[in-house]
Amino acid sequence: MTPSDSASPGPGAAPSGERIERLGEQLAGRLVLPGDPDWDDARGAWQLLADQQPAAVVIAAGEQDVIATVVAARRLDLAVAPQGTGHAGGTIPSMRDTILLRTGALDTIDIDPETERVRVGAGAVWSDVVEAAAGYGLAAVAGMSPSVGVAGFSLGGGLGWLARSHGLAANSIRSLDVVDARGRPLRVDHARHADLFWAARGGVAPVVVTALELQLYPIDRVRAGGLLWPLERAREIAHAWREWIGSVPDTVTSLVRVLRYPPIPEIPEPLRGRAFVGVEVAIQGDADSAAALLEPLRDLAPEIDSVRTMSPAKLATVHGDPEQPSPAYGESTVVREITAETVDALVDAALAPSSDALLSIELRHLGGMLTPGRADGGAVSSIPGAGVVYAVGIVPSPEAERPVRAAASAVTGRIAPYASAVGVKNFSDDPQPAEELYGEATERLRATAEHWDPERRIRIGHPLDGPRSGAAPGAESSTRPEMLD
Ligand SMILES: Cc1cc2nc3c(=O)[nH]c(=O)nc-3n(C[C@H](O)[C@H](O)[C@H](O)COP(=O)(O)OP(=O)(O)OC[C@H]3O[C@@H](n4cnc5c(N)ncnc54)[C@H](O)[C@@H]3O)c2cc1C
Structure with a gap:
């Protein structure tokens, strides 16, 4: 929570004298205000580290509620922050004088x-x-x-x-x-x-x-899952993966990661409390060609091999991400190339004692249709790099935030010599400087925003006028800057 958030006066009267309660009467959904019994539920994000303190929350039931909220915000001189789940709750610097607009019920x-x-x-x-x-x-x-x-x-x-x-x-x-x-x-x-x-x-x-x-795309089967080896083999496996990705077609997307499972009952027995190096993979193609592709990795005798034929709907289970709201902090770096040097730096960082505070350090293979110039799209349609490193830790208590942040920063710091100039927005848990996310598109984005929203009425994660390059991570804009003091 920012000091400014905690000082937020809450919903007040507009210059016209109108009160925000009137918006509640216009909604098919609900208006929730500070002090209401479900205020904490309504303002909460999936990202539990984000202590969102808006002026009010609208739980929209449909498009008309969205329109009513934006119109009322204009009259009340408030901003509107749209949010579905709140996975990126930490990327909005402040919700002061803002209506948090929950869209979860618009789920057709x-x-x-x-x-x-x-x-x-x-x-x-x-x-x-x-x-x-x-x-x-x-x-x-x-x-x-x-x-x-x-x-x-x-x-x-x-x-x-x-x-x-x-x-x-x-x-x-x-x-x-x-x-x-x-x-x-x-x-x-x-x-x-x-x-x-x-x-x-x-x-x-x-x-x-x-x-x-x-x-959507006509894909009804994929071969996907993970291969796990004991952490002691991290360097050998990471280099084997690096050599392997040099020969795979674009129909193969994979990553290498170091995983440290906490000793908690939610983690199944063969994994609980243990550390691994893993390769996760999704392959489009028939079972025989997938098996042939995987042979060099399987020859390294993984302790666990869960790669199997599955519906693409089951791909979301492969990475093992938590399904319930979690307090997690992560940092990322796009790397220009995946060379032996890059992989050594990643493994050095992953094996450093500080990385014990992290759950996962991964390197995703990019390229293919992510390569600049291969796809037509909008402001960001590609990633200028060969891989993206993401280091993340769970923050179960406030005291754990400092070591997790330090450990994630240590990983990205070690990788920095190999970094591309532009980062990946979805892998940035704090607001990032616009130039680092949007590169050459930044000025055109600012002009578009100025044209459509000169009053800055709509608050989007990673705002265009957010922190400047070189600012300390989280400084000025973190949801919890006081943790860094
Ligand atoms: C556990 C976990 C796993 C993840 N895995 C991946 C992954 O594999 N690949 C990847 O690319 N990313 C991944 N992410 C990042 C994720 O894609 C981003 O955090 C994304 O912004 C979440 O979208 P959301 O709608 O769930 O979150 P929200 O926090 O609800 O929304 C995020 C932002 O999207 C914008 N937005 C949302 N709804 C609207 C709307 N109705 N109108 C206008 N703007 C809107 C706003 O800027 C908002 O701040 C992961 C995040 C987590 C926490």
Whole structure:
């Protein structure tokens, strides 16, 4: 919680004298105010480290509630922060004088098997969408975690198990239904409000999205899972993976990771309290060709091998991400190349004593359709690098935050000599400088935001006028800057 958040006066009267309570009377959903019995539930994010202190929360029941909220916010001189799940709750610097607009109830899923497209409400989560798509033999460019929201993931870029063959999720957005900062409902696509459509895909568009139309792909089976070896073999396995990815086609997306499972009952017995080096993989293709591709890795005799044939809907189980709200902090770095030197640096960092505070340190293989110039898209349609490192730890208590942050920073610091100039928005848990996320697109994004929302009415994660490059991580803008003192 920022000092400014804690000092927030809460909802007050507008200059006109109107009170926010009037908005509640206009909603099919609900207005929740500080002091209401369910205030903490309503303001809470999936990311439990984000102590969101808005002026009010609207739990929208549909598009009309979104319009009413934006219109009321204008009269009350408040901002509006749209949020589905709150997985990225830490990326909005402050919710002072802001209505938190929860979109979770906008969760319709309509699949058109003819066009192989799905129209989803902005509150839908991936687990529901991939299951529905699989019923038609179709797959979405979904995330590696079932509980992540389709809206935040896709608008933020979106890197999943089909990434090397189908690119970023943002490139699969075909149209958006939005409410703009003046409260107008708009359909946005290549032909209508093309500037907004460009900005929304991977960048920042100052609108509330109410629905997304996404392209699906005819994939009904994948071969996917994880191979695990004891941590002592980290260097050998990481280098073997590096050599292996040099020969795999774009239909293979994989990562190498070091995993330290905590000794808690939720973790199954063979893994509980142990540390591993793992390779996780998703392969499109028949079982025989997948087996042939995997042979060099299986020859290294993994202790656990869970790679099997599955529906693409089950891909979200491969990474083993938590499905319940969690307090986690992570940092990421895009690496220019995956060389022997890069891998050595990663393993050095992963084996350093400080990394005991982290749950996972991974390196995802990029390239393929993520390569700049390969795909047409919006503000961010590719990743200029060969891999992305993500180091993350669980923060079970306030005292644990400092060591987890320090450990994640130590990993990204060790990798820094190999870093690309641009980062990945979805892998940044604190607000990042716009130039580091959007590169050359930044100025055009700022111009688009100025045109559509000159009053900065809509508050989006990683704001364009957020921290400048070189600021200490979390400084000025972290949800919990006091933890760094
Ligand atoms: C456990 C875990 C696993 C993850 N795995 C992956 C992964 O494999 N690949 C990957 O790319 N990312 C991954 N992420 C990151 C995730 O994609 C981002 O945090 C994403 O922003 C979450 O979207 P959300 O809608 O669930 O979250 P929210 O916090 O609800 O939304 C995030 C942001 O999206 C925007 N947004 C959301 N809804 C709307 C709307 N209706 N209108 C306008 N803007 C909106 C806002 O800027 C909002 O601040 C993971 C995150 C977690 C916590």
